[in-house]
Amino acid sequence: xxxxxxxxxxxxxxxxxGDETAYRRALELIAQRVRGYVAYGFKAYxxxxxxxxxxxxxxxxxxxxxxxxxxxxxxxxxxxxxxxRNKLVDHLRRKGYRKHVPIxxxxxxxxxPTNEAxxxxxxxxxxxxxxxQRDRTIVxxxxxxxxxxxxxxxxxxxxxxxxxxxLHRALxxxxxxxxxx
Amino acid sequence: MRxxxxxxxxxxxGATRPTAPxxxxxxxxxxxxxxxxxxxxxxxxxxxxxxxxIATWRFDFKLMVTTLLLFSAxxxxxRLARPETSPRTALLPLAIAPALLAGGVxxxxxxxxxxxxxxxxxxxxxxxxxxxxxLLALTPLAAVMIALRNGAPASPTLSGAVAGILAGAISATYxxxxxxxxxxxxxxxxxxxxxxGLAVVGAIAxxxxxxx
Numbered sequence: 001x002x003x004x005x006x007x008x009x010x011x012x013x014x015x016x017x018g019d020e021t022a023y024r025r026a027l028e029l030i031a032q033r034v035r036g037y038v039a040y041g042f043k044a045y046x047x048x049x050x051x052x053x054x055x056x057x058x059x060x061x062x063x064x065x066x067x068x069x070x071x072x073x074x075x076x077x078x079x080x081x082x083x084x085r086n087k088l089v090d091h092l093r094r095k096g097y098r099k100h101v102p103i104x105x106x107x108x109x110x111x112x113p114t115n116e117a118x119x120x121x122x123x124x125x126x127x128x129x130x131x132x133q134r135d136r137t138i139v140x141x142x143x144x145x146x147x148x149x150x151x152x153x154x155x156x157x158x159x160x161x162x163x164x165x166x167l168h169r170a171l172x173x174x175x176x177x178x179x180x181x
Numbered sequence: 182m183r184x185x186x187x188x189x190x191x192x193x194x195g196a197t198r199p200t201a202p203x204x205x206x207x208x209x210x211x212x213x214x215x216x217x218x219x220x221x222x223x224x225x226x227x228x229x230x231x232x233x234x235i236a237t238w239r240f241d242f243k244l245m246v247t248t249l250l251l252f253s254a255x256x257x258x259x260r261l262a263r264p265e266t267s268p269r270t271a272l273l274p275l276a277i278a279p280a281l282l283a284g285g286v287x288x289x290x291x292x293x294x295x296x297x298x299x300x301x302x303x304x305x306x307x308x309x310x311x312x313x314x315x316l317l318a319l320t321p322l323a324a325v326m327i328a329l330r331n332g333a334p335a336s337p338t339l340s341g342a343v344a345g346i347l348a349g350a351i352s353a354t355y356x357x358x359x360x361x362x363x364x365x366x367x368x369x370x371x372x373x374x375x376x377x378g379l380a381v382v383g384a385i386a387x388x389x390x391x392x393x
Binding site: 067078 | 182183184185186187188189190191192193194195196197198199200201202262263264265331332333335392393
């Protein structure tokens, strides 16, 4: 079942208020939509790469780090499309793809058939290697292993707060690596 | 890494609500505007005859133009900090202050004899104008740029340029209380050059600093 725009916006709003479960669900739904935008964008640009999931992951990172730029009194999709388009264009430029096709018209896109691609690997994996060992451990523990910040802190002998700070820095560093900074 | 795993990491980092772009910009202005004012008061200060100058329309008019530019640039920049804003329409309010200034220029041309126009345009302080406005704008420009890094502007270059205009308007407002050249002809020439220069600096900086 596909949640409507209103339901997604409500989840995102709750997530922004600190509801972690709602936020996670919102990100899952956002990932589905972004996957649709990116696949459509690849096609519109005539780009045949199979790296859709790389752009999806970079977009998700940006959505997260720039979530404050969504005006929560407005619909989420235009904002999401703007971020997706930006990341898509960046990605294609990095790939040396220069053909100019304006895709202002992201409007009428269906989301890609849902979850199968969430199993795919994206290049976040390769970028993780560039983090320092501790940050990498933290990111992998909360993501792949699914531990909470507190559990990770207990294991590494760090406070929960310190884990959260390190996680946030690591995610920002990942986003910067995507940009090639 | 699977996308689902990445989402887990992002959700784990979602507990705090980051600062909204409007708030970040407001904070930057609350710091940058007084700071530039303190620097101005310490090293320059207003002209000695400011009490009588205030009674002349030309002095009040130039202050009106710079403050109007300042206050019209703030909401423009706040809008530009969001990724879905279309820059073209967002920029429109920036035309208000120049339009007002153009009106002032017309009045000046009508009310003063043609042989004095050149002298009014060149004035006495254009070197000071072109030095002080850019220098005094540096602190507000830095503050505003830092605040904008929190946003996600659709066009980093354009947002940088508007940041330069905003910083220039702040600095020009202070400078206007010092400068004894009050003719709209002077303001339209030299203030414009100084502020456009800042727009270029902001645009160049924005290209890299505001990329997200």
